[in-house]
Amino acid sequence: MPLTELEWQAVALSLKVSLLAVACSLPFGILMAWVLVRCRFPGKALLDGIIHLPLVLPPVVIGYLLLVAMGRRGFIGSWLYALTGFSFSFSWRGAALASAVVAFPLMVRAIRMSLDAIDLRLEQAARTLGAGPWRVFFTITLPLSFPGIVVGTVLAFARSLGEFGATITFVSNIPGETRTIPLAMYTLIETPGAESAAARLCVLAIILSLASLLIADWLASWGRRRLGG
Template sequence: MLSEYEISALLLSLKVSGSAVLFSLPLAILVAWVLARYHFPGKALLDSLIHLPLVLPPVVIGYLLLISMGRQGVIGSRLYEWFGVSFSFSWQGAALAAAIVAFPLMVRAIRLSLQAVDIKLEQAARTLGASPLKVFFTITLPLTVPGLLAGTILAFARSLGEFGATITFVSNIPGETRTLPLAMFSFIETPGAEAEAARLCLISIVVALAALLISEGLTRMAQKRLAL
């Protein structure tokens, strides 16, 4: 049985990861669509900036979030002054950090799926009088479902394991920002808590593996339906 501490860390991790994926998915679809369908000056630079979180140390991402979205940050100070919204030292900030780190994985999976769609199908629908939005929602989007599912669950799994950007931006606050990786880190730093750290390690592995297996299963189901 899981202890109350472990349940709290697990539920917070699921909450943070789910929020990160939910709110970044529409933007990921838009960005993937732009990169897959359009050619414009600066496209390579945009592509590089989107994938930058994959190669930057997570601590750097956390620091950039701190000076930009923190209570005294360039953007964060305005958000707090005008709307009373604060990302620093809150689970919302942890979700923001997770979303930024996982965003490139989501965009890449969706973009590859969009590039695999036969453009002639879209062009045929346009010649029959369908609007661009109707073509997107009735033809393009359904055909990219496998990529959408893969990208979404891959980003979710990556968000579950986020550590560096989170602890730098929102610290390690019990019940508020202490997700599974941060809880495990706390036990690692505590003498005599090796067993607790091992239990959290096992929980993290099981949850991440389950997410990947679900992703694979949903992707196969979507591919079979599209092949019918």
């Protein structure tokens, strides 16, 4: 049986939310991974703990914290709304923010491991030849960490597809606006006689997540071959 219009809306919204979450968080993920690997400063362990906190916190707690901070009456969200009229509350942009926060630690961990494996002597040799810090980063560090960046990006995308607790707490469950695949499944499970529709979405979610992981593995292998590894 084909998917209904509401089910297709949930699928399209999930893809849009996940892609936006990954695209917006990737530069920050690379930056935080680089800081954790290359820099030494007081409070580094605390920063590391804060970055990885969403891995151990219940997603509902993350959603509540986002509501307190970024909601229309939140201490950041109210200021943002007063200045620009923009609000994350009860919108798909808020769902993207919640997904980005929950998936961010996975992205950082993958990129960090890739950066940690780079031979520092390559960067030092480039500097002795006159390359500046930015040139070293964009011509040596970033290309060599490409497999980790790919893996981190796709893992974050797959995690964003499955985000539920933070999303429903922060932006509620609004059809066509914030109802992603997990929220649509929750609604269908609570609806009598809609078990088959929930099963279809479940299968589709598994296919999308598995495809993401397979693509990540292929891209990482391709990147290692390009780098001679």
